[in-house]
Structures are given as C-alpha cells and as structure tokens.
Amino acid sequence: MSKQLPIVATDECCSSLARDPLSEDQAVELAKLFKAMADPVRLRLLSLIASHSGGEACVCDLTGPFELTGPTISHHLKVLREAGLITGERRGTWVYYRVHSEVLARLSAVLVPGGETVPA
C-alpha cells in the first residue's frame, strides 16, 4: 500500500471543496484519508497522538484508554500510518508516533465552507 503523502505539494493543496469542484484524482486521494478516519478508535488514536505533550506519543501511551488488545491497536495505527496521517519511529523498546500536521492542515482547509481559502 502506498505510503506517499496524498494531496501534499500540489498547487491545489489548500483550496476548499466549496471553492472549486474537486477533480476525480483529488477526490480519490481525499477519500482514502477520510476512510482511514472513518473509525472511532482510529480518530481517538489520532487525537491522542496529536494532543499528546510534544506532539508525540509512545505506543505505550495509546493502549490504556481502550479496551482493546495490543494487536488491534497496532492494526489501527498501521491503517493511520499507511494513509499518511501519522509516522512511527522505533526508539529503544517503544514506537513513537507523530501526526503529519501538514496533512491534517490540508484536510482542514479542504473542508472550509463557503469557498474561503486557508493559507498554507
């Protein structure tokens, strides 16, 4: 599965879907990101990582809030990683996760209603 960051570094990166109709390619890329976010556990993981002190969370911080097994959490983290929403880096015993802020920023900009444009 592709690990590329979608909708990054295109001229239309920060235009709202309310400004101009999305192209077919843009819609396909965006749909992949929204699909990765279309799950409550993955949204909570994304939020736990993004809101964690320093913008980074150890996988050991991410299992406590859920009544789920480690492998299930790992599966959801993998989906977020493969969609390009987070990165994971192993340091010693643990993997540390960060959110790709620029991808979140672009998604946020795409959803601005009324045709406004959010600066990059």
Added chain:
Amino acid sequence: MSKQLPIVATDECCSSLARDPLSEDQAVELAKLFKAMADPVRLRLLSLIASHSGGEACVCDLTGPFELTGPTISHHLKVLREAGLITGERRGTWVYYRVHSEVLARLSAVLVPGGETVPA
C-alpha cells in the same frame, strides 16, 4: 438512520482533535461523517453542491459530471443527507441540495493541527 446533525451545538464543537483527546461519543459521531465522505463520488457531489453558484445545486446539475446512473447518484446523495452533510428540498420537478456549512466548518475546525481553535 439518524438525521440529527452531529457534533453541532455542543460546547466542544469547535475544538481541534489536536487540542484535547476526543471523547468516545465525539469520535463515534465524527467517524460517521468521515465514513459518509470516504467515497470519491460522494466527495465530488459534496464539492459540486458546495461550490455551485448560490451554494445550491439541482439534482439535474449533479448527474452530468459522472458516468453513473441516476439511482446510483441518488443513493450517494441519500448517504450524504442521512449523515447530515447536505439537505435536499423538492421544488417543482427537481430536488435542490445545499451543504450544511456549519457541519463542514466544524469538521474543518476539528482537523486544525497543533491545538489551535477556530472561531465558530
């Protein structure tokens, strides 16, 4: 299926997921919206409606850009409507669709990275 507008009119409506961890309930509501948007055709429909002159599009404007049958387009519009992302109003022969701008605005605010908060 519920036709309620999710994440609207709550105290936490405009806080970013990077500011505080999402609650379980917030994550469930948001996941429903992202699921409705996790399809390229639905994203393009949403964008066609939102970017249409006057913020309103006749269903007759929405079939041309797709190589899909009317019933398939209708199905996707129904999913968007049931998720609370658009409204449809019949006037004469046609149904006219509008985007719920406040729902888009809230989704946009939820995705602002770095813990910023977007004013309502």
